[in-house]
Amino acid sequence: MENIRVRFAPSPTGALHIGGIRTALYNYLLAKKFGGTFILRIEDTDQTRFVPGAEAYIIESLRWAGIVPVEGPGFGGEYGPYRQSDRKAIYLDYAMQLIESGQGYYAFDTPEELDAARSADENFKYDSKTRLSLKNSLSLNPEEVTRRLAAGEAYVIRLKVPENETVLIQDLVRGEVSFQSNELDDKVMLKGDGMPTYHLANVLDDRLMKITHVIRGEEWLPSTAHHVLLYRAFGWEAEMPRFAHLPLILKPNGQGKLSKRDGSRLGIPVFPISWVSETPEDSFVGFREFGFDPHAMVNFMAFMGWNPGTEQEIFSMDELAAAFSVEKIGKSGARFDFDKAKWFNQQYIMASSNEELAQTIRPLIEAQGHQPTEAFLCSFAGMMKERVVLFPDFWTNGAYFFEDFTVFDEATIRKKWKTDGSRAIFTPLVDQLDQLTDYNAGAVQACVEAFTSVAGLKFGDVLPILRVGLTGTMKGPAVFDMMALLGKAECRRRLERAFDLFDKVY
RNA sequence: GGCCCGUUCGUCUAGGGGUUAGGACGCAGGAUUUUCAUUCCUGUAACACGGGUUCGAUUCCCGUACGGGCUACCA
Numbered sequence: 001m002e003n004i005r006v007r008f009a010p011s012p013t014g015a016l017h018i019g020g021i022r023t024a025l026y027n028y029l030l031a032k033k034f035g036g037t038f039i040l041r042i043e044d045t046d047q048t049r050f051v052p053g054a055e056a057y058i059i060e061s062l063r064w065a066g067i068v069p070v071e072g073p074g075f076g077g078e079y080g081p082y083r084q085s086d087r088k089a090i091y092l093d094y095a096m097q098l099i100e101s102g103q104g105y106y107a108f109d110t111p112e113e114l115d116a117a118r119s120a121d122e123n124f125k126y127d128s129k130t131r132l133s134l135k136n137s138l139s140l141n142p143e144e145v146t147r148r149l150a151a152g153e154a155y156v157i158r159l160k161v162p163e164n165e166t167v168l169i170q171d172l173v174r175g176e177v178s179f180q181s182n183e184l185d186d187k188v189m190l191k192g193d194g195m196p197t198y199h200l201a202n203v204l205d206d207r208l209m210k211i212t213h214v215i216r217g218e219e220w221l222p223s224t225a226h227h228v229l230l231y232r233a234f235g236w237e238a239e240m241p242r243f244a245h246l247p248l249i250l251k252p253n254g255q256g257k258l259s260k261r262d263g264s265r266l267g268i269p270v271f272p273i274s275w276v277s278e279t280p281e282d283s284f285v286g287f288r289e290f291g292f293d294p295h296a297m298v299n300f301m302a303f304m305g306w307n308p309g310t311e312q313e314i315f316s317m318d319e320l321a322a323a324f325s326v327e328k329i330g331k332s333g334a335r336f337d338f339d340k341a342k343w344f345n346q347q348y349i350m351a352s353s354n355e356e357l358a359q360t361i362r363p364l365i366e367a368q369g370h371q372p373t374e375a376f377l378c379s380f381a382g383m384m385k386e387r388v389v390l391f392p393d394f395w396t397n398g399a400y401f402f403e404d405f406t407v408f409d410e411a412t413i414r415k416k417w418k419t420d421g422s423r424a425i426f427t428p429l430v431d432q433l434d435q436l437t438d439y440n441a442g443a444v445q446a447c448v449e450a451f452t453s454v455a456g457l458k459f460g461d462v463l464p465i466l467r468v469g470l471t472g473t474m475k476g477p478a479v480f481d482m483m484a485l486l487g488k489a490e491c492r493r494r495l496e497r498a499f500d501l502f503d504k505v506y
Numbered sequence: 507g508g509c510c511c512g513u514u515c516g517u518c519u520a521g522g523g524g525u526u527a528g529g530a531c532g533c534a535g536g537a538u539u540u541u542c543a544u545u546c547c548u549g550u551a552a553c554a555c556g557g558g559u560u561c562g563a564u565u566c567c568c569g570u571a572c573g574g575g576c577u578a579c580c581a
Contacts, residue, residue: 011581046580111579118578123507125577156579174511183509191579198581222510222576247512248574255573303530307519311529330519333574337517340531350544386544397542412541463540475542 004036006213008062008069009202011043012054015275015284016061017260018336019217019249022301026246026329027215028067029302032321036212040072041205042083045195055083061272061286064294066317071209079209084201091196094204094234095157095189099137103233104189106155107136108148125185128163157190159199159230167225172213172244172326179225187226199223203230206241215244215326218333244326247305250335258336260284268338272297287341291390293352293360296345304334314347346389357381361394368395370402379485383477397475401486404497405472410505412474416464417502425455426465430495439488441480448480469498 008024010016031038040062042055055073062068071077081087098104107126109117113135118124131138136158137145149155165181189200196204206214224243231237249258252266263270263284273286287297299315307330308315308323315323349357358377365372372380384398399405416422429451436443452462467479470491476482483491 009581013581043581049580107579109579114578123577125508154579158579177510179510185577188579193579195579197579202581217575218511219575219581225510245511250574252517257574303518305518309520311520313530332512334519335517337531340518343531346544384543387542409541459540467541473542477542479540 004031004034004212005039005210006031006036006215007039007041007206007209007211008067009041009043009205009216010058011046011049012051012058013046013049014051014054014282015260015271016054016058017258017270018272018287018301019258020058021061021065021067021272021297022249022304023215023217023246024062024067025065025298025301026244026306026324026326027213029321029324030213030215030326031070032317033324037070038067039077039079039209039211040069040075040082041209042073042085043198043201044083044085045191045198045201047085047193047195057273057275064273064288065298066294067298084196084205087201087205088194088196090208091190091201091204092194095196095200098159098189098233099157101233103160104157105131105137105160105186106145106149107134107158107186107188108140108153108155109135110154126158127185128161128182131158131160131186154192156188156192158186159189159226159233161186161226161229167228169221169224169228169243171221171224172242173247173329174221174245174331177221177224179222181225181229184225184229187223189230199226199230203227203234207231207234207236211241213244213326214241215246218245218248221245244329247330248333249304250333252336252338257333262336266338270336291392292341292345293348293391296348297341299348300341300344303340304336305330314344314351342389349385349388349391352385354378354382354385357385357394361391364392364395365402368399368402372402376485383481383485387475387477400471400473400476401482404494408472408498408501409468409474412464412468413502413505416461417505419503419505422465423499423503425457426462426495426499428455429462430492433483434488434492436488439484441478441484444483445480466495469495469502 006027008027010020028038030036040059044050059074069075071079071082073082095104099106114126124130126134133139138160161181161184163182167179167181169177171177187199188197190196228237228240231240250256251258251262252268258270260270269285269287269290271284271286273288275284275286277283288294295316298317302315302320303313306324306328309328355378358374358381361381362377365377380398380401381394384394387397388394429448432447432451433444436447448462448466452459463479464474467474467476470479470482470486486494
């Protein structure tokens with residue numbers, strides 16, 4: 001394989017949703033697999049849509065996901081600058097080449113005139129059939145063009161799309177796709193403000209940055225015809241990058257592609273990390289803040305539209321890179337399945353070490369006002385990790401490890417606790433537990449078993465009392481493990497408090 | 507409207523001219539478990555439709571339907 005160079009080229013117009021992350025991921029995986037170079041390029045040619053902070057958001061999102069560029073703004077590289085607004089002169093230069101070679105032309109039509117043309121004919125297209133009746137250097141005489149230019153009149157440079165040509169695209173995902181040039185319009189290459197459009201800048205930068213593979217969303221497939229025409233115009237068609245157009249990510253339910261609003265509408269994340277804007281409607285919660293492990297998100301995203309062809313589903317980034325191939329990318333849109341995303345996260349949490357989990361959840365626990373020791377937190381994580389799906393579940397499902405419960409499972413107590421006698425039965429157990437010198441799970445269990453048989457009770461009569469007495473709930477880790485972690489004094493305190501509470505149930 | 511792309515269980519998908527059409531999520535049931543969860547087992551459910559080509563089509567071709575994308579001096 002040649003020296004692969006791929007790029008992720010987002011526009012800094014706001015938060016980048018999960019589809020963008022997947023595009024970046026596939027580019028990254030291809031580069032990683034073949035020892036190539038993954039480049040980040042910021043396509044900020046639309047000054048009206050520029051959003052401050054968006055570039056930093058994109059970089060942080062990628063970093064969180066473990067997709068780190070080798071070249072890009074702030075990352076170095078020999079093909080910079082990597083922000084298109086810093087490359088303005090380059091685009092002008094090449095746009096002029098288009099004019100000189102007769103493959104581009106100046107157009108003086110104002111946006112208002114074009115709008116008028118469109119409202120007069122809804123099928124209006126600026127193309128080979130209409131361009132001679134519009135105001136441009138093809139229809140106007142040379143003196144008039146020179147005069148307008150000299151007078152500083154606003155103009156754009158358009159691509160002169162040739163007639164009667166067939167544009168064939170060999171797409172790595174879709175195979176051969178063909179377009180008739182007569183269907184294509186004369187796209188603007190250089191805008192009135194001197195900035196290039198996406199099409200010009202993209203083609204030029206891919207060429208100048210020696211990009212070998214263009215992996216991008218399917219929404220770009222139609223304009224790829226124009227891009228090929230541009231490569232042709234510059235004489236680069238033989239060395240064009242290879243194209244791969246990715247299937248879109250669809251809404252979880254209903255129809256259409258996934259949109260920003262779907263997240264807040266359905267209460268699920270569709271962004272990698274949170275985006276905070278002045279208005280709540282434009283602020284979004286991310287996978288990170290939802291409590292996802294970035295590896296789980298990446299694993300999940302990798303499978304939206306790609307599949308290794310084996311039955312393995314859990315992949316590290318390295319394994320993903322090793323297994324990845326553009327040929328195995330699917331063709332049809334993939335519906336965003338949040339249940340599957342959660343399943344991946346659960347798998348990752350269960351596979352994480354207690355130490356890793358402790359580190360991740362410490363801020364969540366501390367935010368609740370508790371400063372557990374590292375040892376305590378690790379044991380806690382170990383006991384809870386098979387019982388959570390998202391990181392915040394550690395707190396929601398295990399708060400009783402850190403503080404007294406306020407509500408408890410009344411149904412169990414009504415069934416197992418008798419106000420006219422249970423207290424007398426269980427107080428000796430508390431006392432016996434207090435006699436233990438080594439308060440470990442085994443010793444506690446032995447003590448409880450001995451008590452149970454002497455008292456003529458069944459395990460099922462004693463365990464629920466202990467469990468609910470200690471934690472308030474019937475759900476949770478093994479009782480004796482929890483007792484060992486909580487310690488003798490704390491268990492005694494909790495049980496006495498609980499017994500008082502239970503007596504008040506009726 | 508025009509151009510382009512797509513269509514296998516509810517969802518993500520494997521597969522591919524002759525298969526009991528496989529896996530995963532979800533859901534349902536069961537086993538294990540002091541609870542919950544984990545784990546294991548079982549079940550549920552799919553080749554959009556119509557024509558060809560063929561001995562045989564879910565697989566190849568053509569239509570139709572449906573879905574999606576693009577159709578800006580936005581990317």
